[in-house]
Amino acid sequence: MAKGYELELVHLTKRYGETVAVHDLNHSFAPGSYVCLLGPSGCGKSSTLRMIAGHEDVSDGSIVLDGQDVSWMTPAQRGTAMMFQSYALFPHLSVRDNVAFSLRMKGVDKDTRHKRANELLDLVDMTHLADRLPTQLSGGQQQRVALARALITEPKVLLLDEPLSALDPFLRIRMRAELKKLQRELGITFIHVTHGQDEALALADEIVVMNNAVIEQAGPARDVWAAPRTEFVARFIGGHNVIALDGGKATVRADAVTLAAEGMPATVTAVEYQGASVAVTTRTDGGDEVLALLPEDQFFASPKSPGEAVRLNWDEGRLHRLQA
Numbered sequence: 001m002a003k004g005y006e007l008e009l010v011h012l013t014k015r016y017g018e019t020v021a022v023h024d025l026n027h028s029f030a031p032g033s034y035v036c037l038l039g040p041s042g043c044g045k046s047s048t049l050r051m052i053a054g055h056e057d058v059s060d061g062s063i064v065l066d067g068q069d070v071s072w073m074t075p076a077q078r079g080t081a082m083m084f085q086s087y088a089l090f091p092h093l094s095v096r097d098n099v100a101f102s103l104r105m106k107g108v109d110k111d112t113r114h115k116r117a118n119e120l121l122d123l124v125d126m127t128h129l130a131d132r133l134p135t136q137l138s139g140g141q142q143q144r145v146a147l148a149r150a151l152i153t154e155p156k157v158l159l160l161d162e163p164l165s166a167l168d169p170f171l172r173i174r175m176r177a178e179l180k181k182l183q184r185e186l187g188i189t190f191i192h193v194t195h196g197q198d199e200a201l202a203l204a205d206e207i208v209v210m211n212n213a214v215i216e217q218a219g220p221a222r223d224v225w226a227a228p229r230t231e232f233v234a235r236f237i238g239g240h241n242v243i244a245l246d247g248g249k250a251t252v253r254a255d256a257v258t259l260a261a262e263g264m265p266a267t268v269t270a271v272e273y274q275g276a277s278v279a280v281t282t283r284t285d286g287g288d289e290v291l292a293l294l295p296e297d298q299f300f301a302s303p304k305s306p307g308e309a310v311r312l313n314w315d316e317g318r319l320h321r322l323q324a
């Protein structure tokens, strides 16, 4: 089907009156990649996505898709498609007619659009439910229909606004595997907004972490996880300890911390059994909270309880300095 296209944000800015929702973003999305825009509520993710989609005007800067400035084009002209959190399916139309809807708007004849809708329904494994109404579907099935409906226009880029947030945790994990598979098969760029770091790590080739209207860090998921640049990213991505060190700050991953005879003095404040590992929360004499995620056999070889004094250790190479 479609191939990947390059998408570039150039000094992209969004203001709502006095509020600067997106401030001077410059970023290039690699063709055919799965990108997650990750950040806390209010950081500007949805505004960024809506501007790329063409559902929101750009205040400043531009959006360049496949070498063309699309900033002022309609969504149909620019070749993007958006899947909404609520799916926004038409309740009175069958699954097939929902999927075929945008082709009907374009004046495509009934046979052609039904044939095309059937192909898309096949792609998302929904052929057998083509004649149902949206209310007769489960959440996961509605989501597949919404995906098929967005993809029928053969978009250059698919934009997904918190696509999994309406699903229960079990279905969320299943559907995210399906999204990833679909993106690989289609080879187009997916840009997926989420505030869940586990979702971003599971899905993304590239994670773009936003905070306060700017991009705080962008890179391959493993790089962002292994080397958060700022304290914000370290805390938001999780699994890291932020420690005061030599007048600056550093991180060490919770799974790199061990309890040893030598090391930084601390007191255990909580112990949580997690199955494969045990989470031991401590407070250092310097006042930092440090989590040690220990393999369960290691923990039970020398169990600790809250109130006990311990020493925290890690390989020097695992300590990672943060930007001021």
Ligand code: ADP
Pocket (backbone or CB within 6 Å): 016, 019, 020, 021, 039, 040, 041, 042, 043, 044, 045, 046, 047, 048
């Ligand atoms: P996120 O998707 O990360 O939660 P948003 O892009 O929705 O963030 O919002 C970024 C900022 O812009 C927030 O401060 C929000 O209150 C504000 N904002 C978003 N949409 C509007 C709007 N239509 N009118 C005024 N302010 C808005």
